[in-house]
Amino acid sequence: MGFINRNEVFERSEFSFFLPTQVKYGVGKVAALGMELQIEDELSSCNNVMIITDKGVLAAGLVEKVKVGLADSIFEIKAIFDEVPPDSDLKIVAKCAQEIKNLEVNLLIAIGGGSVMDTAKFAALIGTHGGEVRDYEGGFMVPGKCIPIVAIPTTVGTGSEVSIGAVVKDHETKTKLTIASPHLYPKIAVLDPEMVATLPAKLVAYTGMDALTHAIEAYVSTENQPVSEALALRAAEMLYDNLEIAVKDASNLDARAKLQIASMLAGMAFSNSPVGATHAISHTVGGLYGLHHGLSNAIALPYVMEFNLESCPSRYAALARAFNVIESGISDIELGKLAIERVRTLKVALGIPERYRDLDVPSDPDTINRVTEIALMDICMAFNPRKAEFAEFQPLVEQVI
Amino acid sequence: MIKYYTKVWLEECVKRVNADSVFEQDAKKLNGTYVFRVYDGPDGKDRVMTWVFKQGKITDQAYEAQTAPWQELRSAPFNPTWAMRGSCPFNMMAALNKGEMTPMRALSSPHYKLEGNKMVLMQLMRPMSMWNDICAKVEVTYEFTSEDDTTSETITAESAPSESVSVDNNTSRESASN
Ligand SMILES: NC(=O)c1ccc[n+]([C@@H]2O[C@H](COP(=O)([O-])OP(=O)(O)OC[C@H]3O[C@@H](n4cnc5c(N)ncnc54)[C@H](O)[C@@H]3O)[C@@H](O)[C@H]2O)c1
Ligand SMILES: [Fe+2]
Numbered sequence: 001m002g003f004i005n006r007n008e009v010f011e012r013s014e015f016s017f018f019l020p021t022q023v024k025y026g027v028g029k030v031a032a033l034g035m036e037l038q039i040e041d042e043l044s045s046c047n048n049v050m051i052i053t054d055k056g057v058l059a060a061g062l063v064e065k066v067k068v069g070l071a072d073s074i075f076e077i078k079a080i081f082d083e084v085p086p087d088s089d090l091k092i093v094a095k096c097a098q099e100i101k102n103l104e105v106n107l108l109i110a111i112g113g114g115s116v117m118d119t120a121k122f123a124a125l126i127g128t129h130g131g132e133v134r135d136y137e138g139g140f141m142v143p144g145k146c147i148p149i150v151a152i153p154t155t156v157g158t159g160s161e162v163s164i165g166a167v168v169k170d171h172e173t174k175t176k177l178t179i180a181s182p183h184l185y186p187k188i189a190v191l192d193p194e195m196v197a198t199l200p201a202k203l204v205a206y207t208g209m210d211a212l213t214h215a216i217e218a219y220v221s222t223e224n225q226p227v228s229e230a231l232a233l234r235a236a237e238m239l240y241d242n243l244e245i246a247v248k249d250a251s252n253l254d255a256r257a258k259l260q261i262a263s264m265l266a267g268m269a270f271s272n273s274p275v276g277a278t279h280a281i282s283h284t285v286g287g288l289y290g291l292h293h294g295l296s297n298a299i300a301l302p303y304v305m306e307f308n309l310e311s312c313p314s315r316y317a318a319l320a321r322a323f324n325v326i327e328s329g330i331s332d333i334e335l336g337k338l339a340i341e342r343v344r345t346l347k348v349a350l351g352i353p354e355r356y357r358d359l360d361v362p363s364d365p366d367t368i369n370r371v372t373e374i375a376l377m378d379i380c381m382a383f384n385p386r387k388a389e390f391a392e393f394q395p396l397v398e399q400v401i
Numbered sequence: 402m403i404k405y406y407t408k409v410w411l412e413e414c415v416k417r418v419n420a421d422s423v424f425e426q427d428a429k430k431l432n433g434t435y436v437f438r439v440y441d442g443p444d445g446k447d448r449v450m451t452w453v454f455k456q457g458k459i460t461d462q463a464y465e466a467q468t469a470p471w472q473e474l475r476s477a478p479f480n481p482t483w484a485m486r487g488s489c490p491f492n493m494m495a496a497l498n499k500g501e502m503t504p505m506r507a508l509s510s511p512h513y514k515l516e517g518n519k520m521v522l523m524q525l526m527r528p529m530s531m532w533n534d535i536c537a538k539v540e541v542t543y544e545f546t547s548e549d550d551t552t553s554e555t556i557t558a559e560s561a562p563s564e565s566v567s568v569d570n571n572t573s574r575e576s577a578s579n
Contacts, residue, residue: 013481014481014518015518015520016518016520016521138526138527139523139524139526140523140524140525140526140527141526141527180523222519223519223520272520280509376506376509377503377505377506377509378505378509379505379508381505381508381509382505382508382509382515382519383519384509386511387509387510387511387513388509388510388511389510389511389512393509
C-alpha cells in the first residue's frame, strides 16, 4: 500500500478519457506564436484571425505580444474584439459571432482568463452553426466542429484552455448558462508564463483557488478515474505548494508558471471527472450576487469538503498527502480533516473571506432557501460524492453563507 | 385511463416512441439496454422496466412487478453491459413524469440512483430527454391499488416472447448488451 493511496479495489467497470487539445508550453511561446501555429497542418488555411480579449488584458500589454508573435506570419489579424466583460455576456457573444461572420474569420485567438476563452468558445459555436447560445445549452448539443480556437490563458484558474465546457452569464436574469461539448475544446492551448506575470495578486488568489477547487472536486467526483485522478492529485499538490508564494511575491515567475500548469492539469481532470457541490453553490451565489467565480468557490470549498468527507474518506486522505500532511497511524477521516484544515489555513493566508456574508451576501432564511433550491438543480450536483435532499443541504448552505 | 408505470403504459410508450419519426432521426445514437427500478408503488409493488434500443428504435422491452420490498430486484448488481440503470421510489418517478421535478434535481438526491457511465449518458442527454418527453405525454393516472394492476407477470416484446429480463445480471438476455 502506498503512502498516498490506499490501493483500494478498483470499482469502475469502465471509463473513458478524452482530450483533443494540443498543449504548447514555454516562456516566450507567444512571441513565437506565428511560427508555432504555422507548423500545424490543420491551421494552414485558417488565415483570417480574430483576437478575442478584454480591456484588462489589453491594458496589461499582452495583446501586443500576440501581435508581435503573428507579425510576418501567414496569419492576418482581421479584428481585435476586446469587449468581453467579467463572466462574459450573451449579447456580447452574439455581437462577437456577428463580427466573425462579417469578416469571414476562420481562426480565433483567445487571450485572457475564463471569461475571454469562454466567449471565444460560444462565439465560435454561434459563428459556425448560427442560432443563439440557449439553443445549445446543456451537454453535447453542439452539432459539429466549430471555428478552431487557440487559447492563451492569462489567469491561473479555469483550465478553459483545455476544457470541454464554457460558461456565460445572462446579465438580465443573473443566471449562468453552461454548455459542454467535445466541439468546444480549443485546438491548441499556449501556456506562456509571461502571460500570467502581470496578473494582480488578488486574481492569482481567486483564480488559483478555482483551480484548486477543480482539482479537489475532480479527485472526489463520482466519475473519478485513474487518468483524471493522476492529473488532479498532481495539480492539487502544485497549487498548494505555490499559491501562497505566488500571491505574496509577484516576482516569483517559477511559482506562477507552476500555477498555470496546475490549472491546466485540473482542467483536463474535471473535463473527464466533473466537479461537484462547491461549484453548484458557487454558480448560484456567484450568479445572484456577482462574485468572482474563483472567490465564490474558495469560500465554499472547505465547507463542502467537510460535508463530503464521510462519503469518500480515503480520497480526502490522499489529498492531505498532496498538501504535505505527513502524520501516520491516524484514520482516513482524521487525515481528511487535516486536508480541510490546510485549505482553511490557505484561504486565510490568501486573504479570502470566511463566508459569503462577509461580502455582503444576504444571510436571511429566504436567501439560504433560495440558494439551496437552485444549487440542488445544478448539473454539478450529479457528480458530487454525497447526494442530498433539501433538509441535508440547507444547513451546509447556511454555514457557507 | 392508463396507470403510470404499468405494462399498459410501457406498451403505449413503446408504440409512440417507435412511431415518432423526428425521434428516430435524432436518436440514432441511442443504443443498448436501459433499466429502471421503481420502488414502493401505490399498489405496494416494486417494478422493473427494461427498454432495449437499437439506433433509436425500441427493439425489446420488459416489465415485471412484485410485492415490495422485492429483495432480489433491490439487491441485483448492475450489469456492466447495460447503458444505464436508474432506481428510485415511485413517487419520485411520478414527480419527474409530471414535470414537478427536474432530472437535475433528481440526480442530486440520494433517493435517485443512477448507474452506468455518466460521461456517456451525458452525450445521450438530448435523445434521452426526447424519449422522456414522448412518454410524459401519455395521459396517465397515478392513483391505483393492487387490485387495479393485474400485470405483475413478466412481459416481453413479440420478438422474444418466451424470454424475460432477469434481475440477475449473469443471466440477462443477449440483447441486453450494447
Ligand atoms: N470553461 C470552463 O471550463 C470554466 C471553468 C471555470 C470557470 N469558468 C468561467 O470563467 C470565468 C472566470 O474566469 P477567470 O477566473 O479566469 O477570470 P476573468 O477571465 O473574468 O478575468 C478576471 C480579470 O482579470 C483580468 N486579467 C486576466 N488576466 C490578466 C493578466 N495576465 N494581467 C492583468 N489582468 C488580467 C481581466 O481583465 C479581468 O478583469 C467565469 O465566468 C467562470 O464561470 C469557466
Ligand atoms: Fe471553476
